[in-house]
Structures are given as structure tokens and as C-alpha cells.
Amino acid sequence: xxxxxxxxxxxxxxxxxxxxxxxxxxxxxxxxxxxxxxxxxxxxxxxxxxxxxxxxxxxxxxxxxxxxxxxxxxxxxxxxxxxxxxxxxxxxxxxxxxxxxxxxxxxxxxxxxxx
Amino acid sequence: xxxxxxxxxxxxxxxxxxxxxxxxxxxxxxxxxxxxxxxxxxxxxxxxxxxxxxxxxxxxxxxxxxxxxxxxxxxxxxxxxxxxxxxxxxxxxxxxxxxxxxxxxxxxxxxxx
Numbered sequence: 001x002x003x004x005x006x007x008x009x010x011x012x013x014x015x016x017x018x019x020x021x022x023x024x025x026x027x028x029x030x031x032x033x034x035x036x037x038x039x040x041x042x043x044x045x046x047x048x049x050x051x052x053x054x055x056x057x058x059x060x061x062x063x064x065x066x067x068x069x070x071x072x073x074x075x076x077x078x079x080x081x082x083x084x085x086x087x088x089x090x091x092x093x094x095x096x097x098x099x100x101x102x103x104x105x106x107x108x109x110x111x112x113x114x115x
Numbered sequence: 116x117x118x119x120x121x122x123x124x125x126x127x128x129x130x131x132x133x134x135x136x137x138x139x140x141x142x143x144x145x146x147x148x149x150x151x152x153x154x155x156x157x158x159x160x161x162x163x164x165x166x167x168x169x170x171x172x173x174x175x176x177x178x179x180x181x182x183x184x185x186x187x188x189x190x191x192x193x194x195x196x197x198x199x200x201x202x203x204x205x206x207x208x209x210x211x212x213x214x215x216x217x218x219x220x221x222x223x224x225x226x227x228x
Contacts, residue, residue, distance in 0.1 A: 009155070033215050045205065045219035091157060095215070101146055101165060102173070103207065103217055107157035 002027040004094050006106035013082045014114050020067075021077045021109045023092030032096040034068070036077045039089040039108075048090070051075065079111075087113045117218035118142050121206050127226045134193040136223050138206030140186075146209045147189040148217070149173075149181065151202040158205065164189055196227045 003026045013019035025034065036048040051059045051068050058066050063083075067076045079086055092106040118141030128134050138147060146165055150158040150173075160173030162181040170181050178200060180192045193200055206220040 006157075033211075035217070043203070043222045045207075045217075047216050050216065093217075095209075095211075095217075101209075101211060102160065102163060102171075103146075103148055103209065104160065105150070105158040107155065 002029075002094055002096065002102065002104050004092050004104050004106040006092055006109050008109045009107070010110045010112070012112040012114055013079075015082055015084060017082055018078060018080045019082055019111065021079075021090050021092075021111070023075045023077070023106055025073050025075060025092070025094045027073075027094060027096055029096035032094060034066075034075045035093040035095075036064070036066070036075075037091045037093060037105075038086075039091065040085075040087070045091075049077065082113050084113050084115065087111060117208065119206065119208050119218055119220045121204075121220035121223050123223060124221060125224050127228060128196050130197060130227055131195050134196050134225065136191045136204055136206075136225070138189040138191070138208075138220060140189075140208045142208060142210070142218070143186060144208040144210040144218075145186075146211070147183065148207040148209075149179075149189065149191045150205045150207065151175065151200075152205060152222070153202050161191065161204075193225075196225075198227050201225060201227045 005024045032053045034051045038046045063080045089108045095103045148163040149161040159175045164170045164183040204223045207217045209217040
């Protein structure tokens with residue numbers, strides 16, 4: 001079984017500052033993908049960033065970057081220069097590339113941006 | 116935007132009645148998923164499909180069944196709705212390639228009274 005744990009139900013950050021959201025996971029597979037999804041009040045699920053487990057280099061997408069620690073099974077999301085539009089629920093997710101392709105989500109972190 | 120639609124978008128039903136939610140995709144993706152979203156629980160997997168007529172249970176499958184008779188449609192049925200099944204339901208699709216990503220429908224808000 002694979003699991004994803006997000007231990008921060010809520011986080012807040014001052015506009016223009018940097019915030020890091022935590023995620024740990026567990027899987028017996030050696031090849032897998034990790035994701036961060038954003039869900040604004042519209043309920044739409046938006047992919048923020050993706051990391052392939054076999055890639056040692058941390059993924060980055062503009063102001064969003066990850067710290068992928070494979071041995072520690074940790075996958076944190078860093079948001080730089082936080083903007084009001086970043087306010088949302090953020091979900092960490094995991095899928096193994098082989099086997100049952102079950103896509104598993106964490107419980108989410110609600111991010112508030114303070115103007 | 117990926118072609119994935121859920122219907123209905125909102126539904127109110129009575130306890131004990133059967134309910135079917137539909138997920139339709141135009142992307143020809145192999146994998147389809149049904150999740151429910153509840154405060155404090157994130158997205159929990161109900162059932163998923165890895166091909167036509169190939170389905171498997173997720174972590175919260177009790178009281179739900181699914182069917183996939185063709186690639187584009189994945190149906191979720193609540194056999195006898197209960198108040199604990201009041202939730203927002205999401206369908207997702209995916210095709211695992213070098214640009215793996217799951218695409219989501221808009222969600223269905225189901226209220227069981």
C-alpha cells in the first residue's frame with residue numbers, strides 16, 4: 001500500500017514571502033511520480049509541479065520548486081514571492097509507474113496569503 | 116483543457132435511493148478514477164479503472180460500485196445512498212507517459228437527505 005502524509009492542515013504567509021509545504025510518502029516501488037496540485041475556491045484541480053522519482057534534480061516551475069529527498073521519502077513544495085492568487089488548498093499526490101497505477105493523495109494544506 | 120466532464124454537477128437525493136454519477140472523457144486515456152473529497156480527508160480514492168471492464172477498489176469503496184463498458188465513460192453508482200455519502204465527487208483521467216499528469220473533472224456535489 002502507498003500512503004501520502006501532509007502534516008500541516010493550514011499555513012499562512014505574508015505576500016511576497018516564501019513558504020514551504022511539507023509532504024512525506026511511503027511506497028514499495030522504486031519508480032514513481034510525485035505531484036503537487038492546487039485547488040482554489042473554484043474547486044478546479046490544477047497541477048503545480050511534477051517530479052519523477054528517477055530524476056535526482058529537483059523540479060522547478062517559475063516560483064514553485066520542490067525539495068525531493070528520495071531516501072527520506074520527503075517531497076516539499078516551496079513557493080517563492082507568494083502572491084494573493086496562490087491562496088488555495090494544496091495536495092501532494094503519488095503514483096507508482098508500475099503495478100496498479102493507483103493515484104493517492106494527501107489530506108491537503110490550506111494556504112492563506114496575508115496582504 | 117483536457118476533455119473530461121462530470122454529470123450531474125449537483126444532486127440532492129433521498130436516503131436509500133440509488134444514484135449514478137457519470138464521468139465522460141474525450142482524451143482516450145486509459146486510467147480513470149473516482150474520488151470523494153471531504154474536509155480534513157483530502158481526496159480519497161473510491162474506485163479506479165485501468166481499461167475497459169478493468170476496475171479495482173480504492174480505500175473507501177464500501178457502498179459504491181463502478182462500471183466501464185467503453186473507454187470514454189466511467190460510472191459511479193451509490194447502491195443505496197446514505198447521509199455519510201454526502202460529499203463532493205471528482206473524476207480524474209490519466210495516461211502514464213513522459214508527461215504524466217492526472218486531469219480532473221469539475222466535481223459533483225452530492226447531498227443525501
